[in-house]
Amino acid sequence: MKSGDPIPCVFPFIYEERIYSFCTKDGSSKGTPWCATTSNYNLDGKWKYCTLQEHGGSSGGQPCFFPFIYKNRTFYTCTNEDMEDGQLWCATTDSYDRDRRWSYCADIMLxxxxxxxxxxxxxxxxxxxxxxxxxxxxxxxxxxxxxxxxxxxxxxxxxxASVSGTNSGNLPCAFPFKYKDKLYHGCTDTDSQDGKYWCSSTSNYNNQWHYCSTTAPSHSSEKPCVFPFTYEGQQFSECTSLNESNGKLWCSTTDNYDRDPPSHSSEKPCVFPFTYEGQQFSECTSLNESNGKLWCSTTDNYDRDRKWSFCPV
Structure with missing residues (x-):
């Protein structure tokens, strides 16, 4: 590939059976974003390196990173969300919320x-x-x-169609769903012969169901994710990296993380007194514990550290 004339990029352009709407690194020996200066590089062979203005974004032309987090949601493809001109963009790291690094999407398959x-x-x-x-x-x-x-x-x-352990193809869980006159907001093991968690694929169970995935990231590997779930007053329908310092995705294993936070330190002893929701406790409490079990903080301030354990019986 030889350098073309210093004239503007032409979008879209064709290069090796793909249509490109923005600059790309494909075929670049230096790994530098480039564009065609005619509508068909295959026919004309004219091109130029892109300037910062031409590939846009805040990453100097770095490629897309998938999946990425934006507004606590996971994106597996380019999006034009919040883009006034409707152009497709992507994050160039695993979390736009954390790094604010992005670029226009360079290539669109035919x-x-x-x-x-x-x-x-x-x-x-x-x-x-x-x-x-x-x-x-x-x-x-x-x-x-x-x-x-x-x-x-x-x-x-x-x-x-056809996913192991299901009779509804890969239709996702439909939350909430009704089963035997009871409303479920998450996966359940009710009437499960093998004890596995399952969900209905319709809002009113009609024999369309599948097992819940246990491979999704969570703080409690014994239980599957429950969607949607509430965390810090927000509702999430997918995994999030919110407040996770390493950027890893996590989910709640109940429908309300604020009410049912997981234990991160079951082997550590209770610390008394401890602070929870602004109150001071000198003994174990069952406050906000859905199953009524006694629990305690394993640091002096649960509100700050969110570390806890069930109290020994």
């Missing part, structure tokens, strides 16, 4: 069906979906959006 995990919930024609749907002109097959708002960012994929 394929009309991008791949990636479903994003739930998503909005389509003003309606919110928490599971795959057959609505719309998608051949009557279950599909999902790859962005939180299909109208603003129209990426989608068909929902694949």
């Amino acid at each position: 394929s009309s069906n991008p791949t990636g995990p479903c994003i739930f919930p998503f909005t389509y024609k003003g309606q919110t979906y928490t599971s795959c749907t057959t609505d719309g002109v998608f051949k009557g097959l279950p599909w999902c959006s790859l962005s939180s708002n299909y109208e603003q960012d129209p990426k989608w994929t068909y929902c694949q």
Whole structure:
């Protein structure tokens, strides 16, 4: 590849059967972002290195990093969320919330069906979906959006069938769901013959279900994530890195982390007195413990450290 004339980039341009809407590092021997200066590099071979203004962002042309966290949500594809001009962008680290590093998305595949995990919930024609749907002109097959708002960012994929331990394809959990006249806001082991946690794939259980994943990151590996869950007054429908110093994703194993915080230090002794919700405790308490068990803080201030343990019987 030889340097082209110092004229502006032409977007979109074609390079090796791909359409590029922004600068790219593909094919660059120096790893420096470049662009074509005609609409078809394959035909004309004209190009130039991009300036900071041309590839945009705050990362000097660094490539996208997937998945990334933005506003405590996980993105597996480029998005135009909060972009006034509608251009697609991505984070260049695993967490935009933490690092504020981003770039315009350089390459868009010619394929009309991008791949990636479903994003739930998503909005389509003003309606919110928490599971795959057959609505719309998608051949009557279950599909999902790859962005939180299909109208603003129209990426989608068909929902694949047949996942081990399920009779509903890969349809996600539908929370809340009703089972035997009881409302469930998270996975349950009720009536499970093998004791595994499961969920309904419809809002009113009609024999469509699947086992809950136990591979999602959590602070309690014995239990699966529960979605949605409440943390610091906010509701989360997916894993988050909020307040995690190392940027790792985590989830709650109950529907309310504020009410049911996990024990991080079960082998440490109680520390008395300790502070919890601004009150001082000189003995174990069952305050805000859903199962009524006594617990204590393992530091002098639970509000600050959030470390606790159940009290010995």
